Amino acid sequence: xxxxxxxxxxxxxxxxxxxxxxxxxxxxxxxxxxxxxxxxxxxxxxxxxxxxxxxxxxxxxxxxxxxxxxxxxxxxxxxxxxxxxxxxxxxxxxxxxxxxxxxxxxxxxxxxxxxxxxxxxxxxxxxxxxxxxxxxxxxxxxxxxxxxxxxxxxxxxxxxxxxxxxxxxxxxxxxxxxxxxxxxxxxxxxxxxxxxxxxxxxxxxxxxxxxxxxxxxxxxxxxxxxxxxxxxxxxxxxxxxxxxxxxxxxxxxxxxxxxxxxxxxxxx
Numbered sequence: 201x202x203x204x205x206x207x208x209x210x211x212x213x214x215x216x217x218x219x220x221x222x223x224x225x226x227x228x229x230x231x232x233x234x235x236x237x238x239x240x241x242x243x244x245x246x247x248x249x250x251x252x253x254x255x256x257x258x259x260x261x262x263x264x265x266x267x268x269x270x271x272x273x274x275x276x277x278x279x280x281x282x283x284x285x286x287x288x289x290x291x292x293x294x295x296x297x298x299x300x301x302x303x304x305x306x307x308x309x310x311x312x313x314x315x316x317x318x319x320x321x322x323x324x325x326x327x328x329x330x331x332x333x334x335x336x337x338x339x340x341x342x343x344x345x346x347x348x349x350x351x352x353x354x355x356x357x358x359x360x361x362x363x364x365x366x367x368x369x370x371x372x373x374x375x376x377x378x379x380x381x382x383x384x385x386x387x388x389x390x391x392x393x394x395x396x397x398x399x400x401x402x403x404x405x406x407x408x409x410x411x412x413x414x415x416x417x418x419x420x421x422x423x424x425x426x427x428x429x430x431x432x433x434x435x436x437x438x439x440x441x442x443x444x445x446x447x448x449x450x451x452x453x454x455x456x457x458x459x460x461x462x463x464x465x466x467x468x
Contacts, residue, residue: 213279213281214282215272215279215282218268218269218271218272218282219268219281219282221264221267221268222264222282222286223289224260224261224264225261225265225268225286225289225290226261226288226292226293228257228258228260228261228293229257229258229289229292229293229294229297231257232257232258232261232293232297233292233297235251235253235254235257236250236251236254236300236304237300237304238250239251239254239304240304248380251301252377252380252381254297254301254373255301255373255374255376255377257297258293258298258301258369258370258372258373259370259373259443261293261366261369262366262369265286265289265290265293265294266366268282269286283339284339287336287338290331290335290365290366291328291332291335294331294365294366294368295327295328295331295365295369296328297369298327298369298372298373299327299328299395301372301376302324302372302376302391302392303320303321303324305376305379305391306320306388306391306392320392323392323395323396326395326396326399327368327395327396327398327399329399330400331365331399333402333403334363334402335365337362337403338360338361341361358409358410358411359407359408359409359410360408360410361406361407362402362403362405362408363401363404363406363408363451363454364408364410365402367408367450367451368398368399368401368451370443370447371394371398371448371451372391372394372398373443374440374444374446374447374448375391375394376391377440377444378440378441381440382440401451401454401455406454406455406458407457407458408450408454409454
């Protein structure tokens with residue numbers, strides 16, 4: 201039987217530029233974890249300052265994660281190595297880092313929330329576990345060697361099955377930014393419940409738009425273009441609230457659409 205040299209197949213090659221962005225994703229995730237630890241045990245400065253830096257590290261990971269795949273697709277340099285490397289980086293940046301952030305900020309046993317003293321670490325682990333399962337499932341259902349992938353419709357390729365873990369991390373990071381910026385410590389107690397909801401959404405079958413079909417060659421109407429520029433300006437000038445609103449809107453958009461279609465199918 202003839203053996204295949206996987207090192208010479210295009211799918212196993214290591215391309216420089218896309219994987220540099222993935223490495224940047226991993227770097228920002230690692231830096232976020234360091235900032236969370238410093239915020240927890242800092243002797244000088246304000247813990248909020250370190251948490252805010254941790255949040256911006258997650259946003260940096262989001263930017264790198266969004267660019268690595270697009271750069272790979274744009275140059276035709278997609279590979280199995282890149283996909284696996286990206287998933288490993290995502291587990292750190294969007295799984296471990298947000299879980300540690302919320303644990304240190306809200307669920308830590310040293311805070312005066314008796315209910316969370318014994319189960320805080322469980323909530324963080326459930327979020328991390330669901331995020332890892334979400335990434336593993338994505339790699340399986342999008343594997344190029346699976347026969348089923350050849351039957352995927354173009355419409356389905358524009359959607360994610362389950363909430364993407366970068367979006368989940370974006371929600372937590374943006375809310376932590378708002379809590380620290382406006383000193384809303386009482387509202388922080390809502391984060392554990394939100395983490396469990398997000399964890400369930402990641403392993404659910406709810407479809408979320410992927411926006412992969414949008415690239416530099418995408419055509420749009422003039423009014424749409426102006427609207428996007430205006431939204432970008434609002435996001436820039438009101439960073440804290442805008443990031444939280446946009447991330448929460450994405451999360452609940454898929455959930456509300458799923459509930460709406462479910463009840464519609466029951467009526468039919």
